[in-house]
Amino acid sequence: MSNRIPLTDIELVDAVKSCTSCAWFWQGIKPYGPFPSFNWEEEFPEAIRNQPPQTNDPSFHEKTHTARAIGAEYIQPAVLRGCRKAPIMTVGINPNLSAFKPYDKGADFTYPWFDRNGSYAYYYRHASVFQERTNLEYMRKGIIKGTEIIAEADGRTKRMVRGMDHRWMEIPVQYADRDEETIYELGWVPEERAVVFAGDTFKKGDIVVAKTDPAKNTEMQLYAQAVGYYQRILPILNLLEKQMDIPEGSLEVGEDISMHDMIGCASPGWSDTYDIPQNRIANTCVKEKRFMFDQLIQSQPEILIIVSSSSLKMFCDGLDSFEASMDLTTKRPDSDEQRDVFDMMKETCLRKRYVSYPVNGKMVKTRIIVTPHFSYGSNFDNQSRFSVQAWEAFKNEYPGDYLTLKKANKIERETYNGYVPIDLKGDNDSIRDSVNPAAWQVLMGHHYEPQQLVADALYAEVEAGNLHYDNHTKHLKRVSGKCTFCVNDQWQFPEGCEYGKA
Incomplete structure (x- = not known):
């Protein structure tokens, strides 16, 4: 301690x-x-x-x-x-x-x-x-002359790759007059910055990308x-x-x-x-x-x-x-x-x-x-969630219902932490009548309504007397204890403290 x-x-x-x-x-x-x-x-x-x-x-x-x-x-x-x-x-x-x-x-x-x-x-x-x-x-005001990559013809930008641990970028473009894409590379130092100025499409003579030093x-x-x-x-x-x-x-x-x-x-x-x-x-x-x-x-x-x-x-x-x-x-x-x-x-x-x-x-x-x-x-959408093991068990026990969910595009990809989210709004989801009642009970047993869950938890604190609405300030009442953040001997905000805590 x-x-x-x-x-x-x-x-x-x-x-x-x-x-x-x-x-x-x-x-x-x-x-x-x-x-x-x-x-x-x-x-x-x-x-x-x-x-x-x-x-x-x-x-x-x-x-x-x-x-x-x-x-x-x-x-x-x-x-x-x-x-x-x-x-x-x-x-x-x-x-x-x-x-x-x-x-x-x-x-x-x-x-x-x-x-x-x-x-x-x-x-x-x-x-x-x-x-x-x-x-x-x-941003154009800070373009470093001579670093511009100029479009050689009309075209469109493709997916750019920016180095995650290096100041480097690959810029693929597709020119309208060429079959193969053209790839540009650009590297820069900390005193510079690379900016892509071309949108999804560009015209011949446009600046596609350039190094910049922001205007002062x-x-x-x-x-x-x-x-x-x-x-x-x-x-x-x-x-x-x-x-x-x-x-x-x-x-x-x-x-x-x-x-x-x-x-x-x-x-x-x-x-x-x-x-x-x-x-x-x-x-x-x-x-x-x-x-x-x-x-x-x-x-x-x-x-x-x-x-x-x-x-x-x-x-x-x-x-x-x-x-x-x-x-x-x-x-x-x-x-x-x-x-x-x-x-x-x-x-x-x-x-x-x-x-x-x-x-x-x-x-x-x-x-x-x-x-x-x-x-x-998507983390706050209503959904059912299964671990990989639990999902495999569901598929084995209810193969027909698994296919029903799959055909309806209800099965999202696995998340990074090994869970499978199923896009279900809740008991009133339109697909309910197409699913075996026993399978539906399992799906609802794994169901989450994130926004409502958190809102209900906050409201429980209202009912417990810990959160109060202040009709004067039109906000929740402040917690106990003094506060000198807005008014102190180093600075005083023009509006002071709107909650009377100063």
């Missing part, structure tokens, strides 16, 4: 923002970046606070405001997104590096860079479901891009609103739910696909620095939603002086194989599990709910 004194909210801002402890991220040739960056002249820009209304639309992409382009910078580590005293907090693995992809899905993502702690704190206090993008016109000291038009990971909780909040009988849209990301990560630095993913020393980074950020746990002690949320098995493992590894009311292992009890995260979701939604931790000599407890990863919308 550690005797270290947790950092305060204000200390966390400076500690996280300036952290360069992980040599893999910050020493030698940095693996990711730099990327187009911006900031504001004002310390507390109103544009940060005035974001578009939150939406479930994954394609939402709207022009918002302008900022000052400052060229290319490395992305600063991230702190908690949203109100520090929101009663619900989510925790994932680490921020996603959208700009890693140099083509249409990532080429124009841009990132704030702050030299003032107050501005950095203000940005993350008001962060919601959006991330900033600029546009290809801004110019006006950058920003766009709010909805991010699926941050949006994933919104349908669950909508279900909770109905159960609480409060106006739709009352509950919001950033106000009623804060969002954190076990690790502060961004990467394009967290898997063996990328050359990332996962254990070393997790050990430094989670076990040694303990930024997320210090924030948990400061925030003391009623509910902590742990997103994905990987996040849960990091959380378990860093518990230290925390105590859990359940075995939070991600392993199956009878083997070293991973438990299905859907089973952990059902267990923690239907049976209350807690993590307890000391705060000022008293034990505080927070309910734990485990969910699948927010990055993938």
Whole structure:
């Protein structure tokens, strides 16, 4: 058990923002970046606070405001997104590096860079479901002359390959006047960036791809891009609103739910696909620095939603002086194989599990709910799920029903962790009448409704008196304990604290 004194909210801002402890991220040739960056002249820009209304639309992409382009910078580590005293907090693995992809899905993502702690704190206090993008016109201003690959004829781009651990890219194109595809290669150094400017189709003379050095000291038009990971909780909040009988849209990301990560630095993913020393980074950020746990002690949320098995493992590894009311292992009890995260979701939604931790000599407890990863919308579709062994048994016992499901395209491919999802909406699924009743009972015994499960668990906390709607603020009531994040001796946000916690 550690005797270290947790950092305060204000200390966390400076500690996280300036952290360069992980040599893999910050020493030698940095693996990711730099990327187009911006900031504001004002310390507390109103544009940060005035974001578009939150939406479930994954394609939402709207022009918002302008900022000052400052060229290319490395992305600063991230702190908690949203109100520090929101009663619900989510925790994932680490921020996603959208700009890693140099083509249409990532080429124009841009990132704030702050030299003032107050501005950095203000940005993350008001962060919601959006991330900033600029546009290809801004990117064109930084093209390094002589590096352009110019289209030799009309044509179309094909699937590009970007090196996962090297600044290298292969760009196949199909010219209209040629039978065989033409393949270009491009490599670049950290001071440069490669950007694909051609869309699905292009004309002769267009720039297909070029190296860029982002323009500085110019006006950058920003766009709010909805991010699926941050949006994933919104349908669950909508279900909770109905159960609480409060106006739709009352509950919001950033106000009623804060969002954190076990690790502060961004990467394009967290898997063996990328050359990332996962254990070393997790050990430094989670076990040694303990930024997320210090924030948990400061925030003391009623509910902590742990997103994905990987996040849960990091959380378990860093518990230290925390105590859990359940075995939070991600392993199956009878083997070293991973438990299905859907089973952990059902267990923690239907049976209350807690993590307890000391705060000022008293034990505080927070309910734990485990969910699948927010990055993938299909994780929250209604579905039946079988282990490979259980699915083989079902096929052998109900071969005709297996063929019925297969012909109806209800059987999804196996997931990376060895489970077979079946696309079934529930008891009212249209295929029910075509399936043997005994087989249907087995399918429903393996059935999950993720959004409703989590919403019901949250509503159980309403019924228990732990979550309350405040008619004055039109949001959930804040948790107990003082908060100095928005008003302190280092900075004072213009709006102060909207919940009277300052």
